[in-house]
Amino acid sequence: MNPREKLKRELMAQRPHCEGWRFRGWQDERNYAEDCSDERHMNEVLFTRGHAVTAKQKAYSNDARNCALMCSAHHTALGHSKAFRTWWRDVRAVELYGSESVDAYLAGGPTKRRRA
Numbered sequence: 628m629n630p631r632e633k634l635k636r637e638l639m640a641q642r643p644h645c646e647g648w649r650f651r652g653w654q655d656e657r658n659y660a661e662d663c664s665d666e667r668h669m670n671e672v673l674f675t676r677g678h679a680v681t682a683k684q685k686a687y688s689n690d691a692r693n694c695a696l697m698c699s700a701h702h703t704a705l706g707h708s709k710a711f712r713t714w715w716r717d718v719r720a721v722e723l724y725g726s727e728s729v730d731a732y733l734a735g736g737p738t739k740r741r742r743a
Contacts, residue, residue: 634690645663645667646696646701647663647701648698650705650714663698663700663701670694670696670702671688672694672716673692673712674687678737691724692723692728692732695719
């Protein structure tokens with residue numbers, strides 16, 4: 628199994644709900660069942676594989692602090708939006724990993740990253 632697929636499986640065990648559902652602020656499980664499928668896409672939020680030039684940089688994007696799991700609908704609608712990236716960086720990743728860890732990840736990454 629490749630490292631990206633391994634990370635996706637680990638994250639699915641830790642974060643069973645679509646991050647788009649959380650981003651929208653929904654608390655009601657009915658919204659989740661109606662709007663999110665069981666399939667999940669792993670979305671690189673801050674550093675993408677497309678920003679990477681070297682293999683080391685590509686591997687850097689495969690980090691839990693950088694990856695959101697989203698259903699197809701939310702991945703398409705929100706996954707590459709500035710609002711979602713800002714929320715991920717400033718709210719969700721900090722909730723999950725702490726601000727120091729997120730700041731360290733951002734500081735150590737490839738020089739080119741998505742702007743939030």
